[in-house]
Amino acid sequence: AVFQDAxxxxxxKQYDIIVVGGGTAGSVIASRLxxxxxxxxxxxxxxxxxxxAIDLQIPGNFPDGIEPKYHWNFTTTPQSGLNDRAIPYDRGHVLGGSSSINGMVYTRGAADDYDRWANVTGDNGWKWNSLLPLIKRHERWSGAVGGRNISGQYDPTVHGYDGQTKVALPWSGPNAFDNLCLEEAKAGSEFPFNLDPNSGQPLGLTWVQSTFGGGERSSASRAYLHTSVRQRSNLDILVNTRVTRVLSVGNVGSKDFRTVEIGTTVGALRNVTARVEVVLSAGSIGTPHILLLSGIGNKTELDAVGVPSTHELNDVGKNLSDHFSIFAFGTSTAPDPPxxxxTAALLQWTQNRTGPxxxxxxxxxLLWTRLPSNSEALQKYGDPSSGPNAPHIEIALIWGPNFGGAASLLTPHSRGSVTLASSNPFTDPLININYLTHPFDIEVLKEAIRTMKxxxxxxxxxxxxxxxxxPDPDAGEAEFEAYTRNSGVTALHAVGTASMSARGAEAGVVDPDLKVKGVKGLSIADASVIPYAPTGHTSAPVYILAERASDLIRSRY
Ligand SMILES: Cc1cc2nc3c(=O)[nH]c(=O)nc-3n(C[C@H](O)[C@H](O)[C@H](O)COP(=O)(O)OP(=O)(O)OC[C@H]3O[C@@H](n4cnc5c(N)ncnc54)[C@H](O)[C@@H]3O)c2cc1C
Structure with a gap:
């Protein structure tokens, strides 16, 4: 059943498992369990x-057509690498979480990314090859709406057909600009055509794939919490309710964090205790926020805001990394796309779920590239990528009214943090992503524009x-840097604030089985456990991680 308030x-009623956060990962886990x-x-x-909520179902409503109540509307702290700009930092505040409001780009990233998860945790279950069956289990390939011919635009062998999340190619295309891009790639240029970005080998020019199908957004809630799942007698969904803390069952020293404190205002909170386990899936901002409010984190920092320490775990909220993008444009001689x-598009969508x-x-x-191996940035600062098949750069090739692209840094060296501004659970945490504070990061964006040129x-x-x-870094480096710091935008791909690490390792927040280190009854499954920024957009890695998390949690019974 769905309950509208606490x-x-x-x-x-007794629950075996309480999942905190009905977002991308939380919807998968509640459904699978x-x-x-x-x-x-x-x-x-x-x-x-x-x-x-029809506005969430229309893919073309991203980014501006979605109601404010579905957003957290966070803002970062002033970013020293962005000339002290404090920038909006959105997350989805609705069932389905960020998957209900995101740009829907579906990229699994490089196989190397997952193999690095396995390396840093010492758990081969996180390897790409081990995860492949789960990747296929989560996906329902949906072709292209309207049935245009898509052969040669994706690789049928790398997709899943019986899963939950619909993934598809765009309704329209190839247009005149697509054809120019594809012709260049197919002519054996420096930028080869890559049949499918989701094979684990993403480098090259690829068609974009997205989490929609049948003309509608396929969010985690629509895919995993559809009517027949909601009707299960063993699933209750409570919406419009914050989890403010996790509390130890019995005395504080037992460190058995199976109780959640819930409510909507400080004066009216109540507790619910899970019989077996609490799973935090509140995302890269929400999960460390809850842990810190609960006294799980760095004791000195918690003392400073008056939160009693319950379990010392220094890396909670640390290691925050994100992708960062800039736009570059020229003008074209071709007539603009119409x-x-x-109004006509909305009518078409309403009538038969086709159209723009x-x-x-x-x-x-999308163009995925690596820095040249002799690039100064790599020589000077080392290579933060996960391996030779992982891109440092993504360029979304844009046409209309101008042409150019959105160039994104995928492998930042900079790291930031989520910390408490206050012990009041309804005060937003401090989100400091530290964009472009490492010199490597801006060098990558210069190389991205050179690549585009x-x-x-x-x-x-x-x-x-x-x-x-x-702007062109070769026409004026100082102007380019100023432009980048003054107008660059976040990709909203935060990860790493409750990273997984090897069992017994002091660094990190969760063990390879996603249990919080040093306590009982508490695990984490969402983007916060991903230790390094993936080399692609982050929702697909979260789905993949959540599928495995579900298996790990079930196997504990
Ligand atoms: C605007 C936007 C555009 C994006 N575009 C893309 C894209 O095109 N492609 C892509 O792959 N990725 C994209 N991303 C990133 C991607 O959507 C996220 O990385 C991914 O969805 C995160 O999943 P998650 O489960 O970790 O967190 P979320 O999906 O954010 O889920 C966390 C959930 O927990 C809830 N929650 C938080 N705190 C509490 C609390 N205290 N109590 C109860 N509930 C709580 C939240 O409301 C939310 O529902 C975008 C993100 C945004 C915000």
Whole structure:
């Protein structure tokens, strides 16, 4: 059943597992665990239910067409690497979490990323090859809406067909600009065409794949918590309710954190205790926030805000890393693509779930590249990537009205943190991502623009380009740096604030089985446990991680 507020939750009911946060990972875990009728689950989500929320279902509503109540609307602290700009830092505040409001780009990243998870944790279950069956279990490949011919635009062998999350190619295309990009790649340029970005080998030019299907967004809640799952008698979903702390059962010294404190205001909080385990899936900001409020973190920092320490674990909230993007554009000689008539598009979407609103604003072609191996940045600062098949750079190739791209740094050296501003659980935490504070990071963005310049210097583009892309680091390095720091944007891909590490390792927050180090009854499964920024957008790695987390938790019974 779905309960709209904490007061309506039955007080006499016993839950085996309480999942905190009904977001991307939390929806997967609640759904998978309750496939076993013997496991009783309570899923608690701070935001509202997404049932019937049409604005969330229209892919073309991203990013501006989604109601404010579905966003957390965080802001970072002033970022020294961004000339002290404090920038908006959004997360989904609704069932489905960020998957209900995100840009839907579906990229698993490089196989090397997962193999590094296995290396740092000493658990081969995190290797790409071990995870492959779970990847296929989560995905339901959905082709392209409207049934256009998509052969040669993806590799059927790397997809899952019977899973939950719909993944598809865009409704439209290839357009004139797509064709120019594809012709260059297929002509054997420096940038080869890659049939599928999700094979574990993403380098090259690829068609974008997204988490939508049948013309609608496929969020974690729509995919994993659909009507028949919601009707399971062993699953209760409580929405509009914050978890403020996890508490030890019995005395504080027992460190058996199976109780959650819930509510909507400081004066009216109540406790619910799980019989077996509490799973935190509140995301890279929410999960460390709850842990720190509970006294699990660095004791000196907790003392400073008046939170009594219950378990010393220094890395909670640390190691925050994120992708960072800049835009560069030139002008083209070609007529602009026709503008979308929104009223007609909405009518088309409403009538038969086709048309321009079935795809997001994200462009059709993504280019994934590595820094040249002789690049000064690599020589000077070392290579933070997970391996030779992992890109440092993503360029989303954009057309209309100008042409150019969004260039993203995928492998930052900079690290930030989530810390407490106050012991009041309803005060936002301090989110300090420390963008571009390591010199490597801005060097990668310079190389990204140089890459874009080489891409657009192919003969096919010669009659298309009126003025070259700007800003250009080679036309003025200081101006480029100022532009990047003043106008660069977050990719909203935060990870790492409760990282997994090897069993027995002092660094890190969870063991390879996702149990919080040194305590009982408490585990974490969401983007916060991912130790390094993946070399792709983060929702696919979270789905994959959540599928394995579900198996790990079930295996503990
Ligand atoms: C605007 C935006 C665009 C993005 N675009 C893309 C993209 O195109 N492709 C891509 O792959 N990734 C994208 N991402 C990133 C991706 O969506 C996230 O990395 C991923 O969804 C995170 O999953 P999660 O389970 O860790 O957290 P979330 O999905 O954020 O789930 C956390 C859940 O916990 C709830 N919660 C938090 N605190 C509490 C609390 N105290 N009590 C109860 N509940 C709580 C939240 O409300 C939320 O529902 C985007 C993210 C955003 C915000």
């Amino acid at each position: 007061s309506s939750l039955p007080s006499d 309750t496939e076993d009728p013997k496991i009783n689950v309570l899923l608690i989500e701070a935001g509202p239910d997404d049932e019937g 503008p979308v008539d929104h 609103l079935t795809e997001s604003v994200v462009p059709h072609q 080489r891409f657009y210097s192919a003969p096919g583009f010669s009659s298309f380009i009126a003025t070259p892309i700007a």
